Amino acid sequence: MSARLAVVISGRGRNLEALIAATRDGRIAADLTAVISNRDDAPGLFCARAAGIPVLIVPHTAYRQRHEFETALAVALREQRPDIVTLAGFMRILGGALVAEFEGRMLNIHPSLLPRHRGLDTHRRVLAAGDAEHGATVHFVTPQLDGGPAVIQGRFSVEAHDDAETLAERVLNRVELKIYPQAVAWLARGELRLEDGIVWRRDTPLRQPLSLQDLEPEFR
Numbered sequence: 001m002s003a004r005l006a007v008v009i010s011g012r013g014r015n016l017e018a019l020i021a022a023t024r025d026g027r028i029a030a031d032l033t034a035v036i037s038n039r040d041d042a043p044g045l046f047c048a049r050a051a052g053i054p055v056l057i058v059p060h061t062a063y064r065q066r067h068e069f070e071t072a073l074a075v076a077l078r079e080q081r082p083d084i085v086t087l088a089g090f091m092r093i094l095g096g097a098l099v100a101e102f103e104g105r106m107l108n109i110h111p112s113l114l115p116r117h118r119g120l121d122t123h124r125r126v127l128a129a130g131d132a133e134h135g136a137t138v139h140f141v142t143p144q145l146d147g148g149p150a151v152i153q154g155r156f157s158v159e160a161h162d163d164a165e166t167l168a169e170r171v172l173n174r175v176e177l178k179i180y181p182q183a184v185a186w187l188a189r190g191e192l193r194l195e196d197g198i199v200w201r202r203d204t205p206l207r208q209p210l211s212l213q214d215l216e217p218e219f220r
């Protein structure tokens, strides 16, 4: 019985595209049952519809209070009976109740080497800080914004000629589109779990996030 996967987006959906491809070619043992977006104009919705995946819109603008939006999102997610929820370019902050309900089943991808550069505008901040390296992190979602236990990180050297655009492109193409499908594949196979704030890969607690070197061949 394949795992049930729901993907939550707000924007372009490049990570969604990669997750659709990996569920369709069997690298992720899951059925992608729905794409949920808080924006009805998210370009990623075209990709979902083209793939024949049901789309649900939960517009955050329709709710006066953030908790009302979260309740509506939780209802939409619950209806999917998901084994895994992936936030993929989702740009709203989720509060404790929804996160607690899905803790251990909800992953996010963030374009920085967490815990450095939580929040927005990471590529520009990396340049401003003069960081030697940059990358992305897949982590379990916990109530701390961009702060959940990391599963896998991909990193590369920042070059002298880099600007925010070149970094964003390299983070996405050299890191995100590889590490996110891999992490979801491990979770779908039951090879990852979150226990008391510690990420376990099979029967080993991770002392540090996995890396690009841990990618299985079909995700490289």
Ligand code: GRF
Residues within 6 Å of the ligand: 009, 010, 011, 012, 013, 014, 015, 016, 044, 088, 089, 090, 109, 110, 111, 136, 172, 176
């Ligand atoms: C990506 O950098 C992702 O890490 C961040 O949003 C950006 C766009 O993601 N969360 P996508 O193209 O919408 O998947």
